Amino acid sequence: MSRSFESQVRGLGTAHEGLHHWTAQRLTALANLPLITVSLLLLCQASKGGYEGAASFIGQPLVAAWFGLTLIVAFYHAALGLQVVIEDYVSAKGSKIALLFLVRFLAALCAVAGLASLISLL
Amino acid sequence: MNKKARQRMADTQSQEDKRPLSPHLQVYRLPMLAVVSILNRAAGVALSGVLVLLVAWLVALASGPGAFGLVNGFAGSLIGKLMMIAAAFGLGWHGANGVRHLFWDAGKGFSIPAAETSAYLVILFALATGLGAAALLFLGGF
Numbered sequence: 001m002s003r004s005f006e007s008q009v010r011g012l013g014t015a016h017e018g019l020h021h022w023t024a025q026r027l028t029a030l031a032n033l034p035l036i037t038v039s040l041l042l043l044c045q046a047s048k049g050g051y052e053g054a055a056s057f058i059g060q061p062l063v064a065a066w067f068g069l070t071l072i073v074a075f076y077h078a079a080l081g082l083q084v085v086i087e088d089y090v091s092a093k094g095s096k097i098a099l100l101f102l103v104r105f106l107a108a109l110c111a112v113a114g115l116a117s118l119i120s121l122l
Numbered sequence: 123m124n125k126k127a128r129q130r131m132a133d134t135q136s137q138e139d140k141r142p143l144s145p146h147l148q149v150y151r152l153p154m155l156a157v158v159s160i161l162n163r164a165a166g167v168a169l170s171g172v173l174v175l176l177v178a179w180l181v182a183l184a185s186g187p188g189a190f191g192l193v194n195g196f197a198g199s200l201i202g203k204l205m206m207i208a209a210a211f212g213l214g215w216h217g218a219n220g221v222r223h224l225f226w227d228a229g230k231g232f233s234i235p236a237a238e239t240s241a242y243l244v245i246l247f248a249l250a251t252g253l254g255a256a257a258l259l260f261l262g263g264f
Binding site (some may be wrong): 026029030032033036044047051054055058067071074075078081082085106110111113114116117118120121 | 163166167169170173174176177180181183184185187190191194213217220221223224227258
């Protein structure tokens with residue numbers, strides 16, 4: 001009794017997963033507000049001087065760092081959101097597991113591709 | 123099948139007939155609040171795609187002038203600009219509705235009048251971001 005009660009308090013009730021997804025979705029949503037707003041302003045600035053202007057502007061360490069953090073948080077938030085959509089609309093277990101894996105893989109791949117590009121622009 | 127069983131089946135059938143139906147989407151006009159809610163999800167899915175396109179732009183920039191010219195040229199085309207305006211509209215929608223959700227998570231704004239007011243604010247904000255992007259792209263020389 002005390003064990004199952006403790007697991008409920010820790011959020012590991014019938015869902016066996018706990019509050020982690022919910023909390024992470026809210027925290028990344030909150031973090032995305034300033035991250036994306038500033039990133040869009042930086043992007044406007046970066047798009048002014050053609051290839052040379054964009055490469056040198058985004059090659060600044062703090063600009064690249066801000067874009068990098070935005071990519072990580074935004075792709076994390078996107079993967080969490082797409083997970084909910086898949087869980088809601090795809091009922092076949094095999095397809096669901098495959099799609100969830102695919103979404104996480106593609107989100108991680110895109111985020112890392114973006115980070116690698118940012119690093120090479122430094 | 124005996125008579126009793128058949129009667130029981132018929133009873134079950136008529137009970138099922140009386141059950142409330144879930145909205146039949148082809149003939150049921152969704153309430154405004156439901157439309158705002160489902161568009162938040164649609165915008166989120168679409169913005170995931172926009173995020174991938176932004177990474178494509180970054181990868182092209184890191185790859186060199188040739189690749190960048192290709193991707194940036196598409197972004198500057200009419201289709202690219204319309205996509206960016208749609209993305210700005212979706213981002214405004216998802217961002218504002220996300221803030222609305224955070225207020226709900228904090229237990230505020232749950233009454234139907236409050237939810238309707240905040241839904242109209244979401245629509246206005248999304249229109250403003252979409253129009254702002256259109257002004258920047260077509261008048262601001264971006």
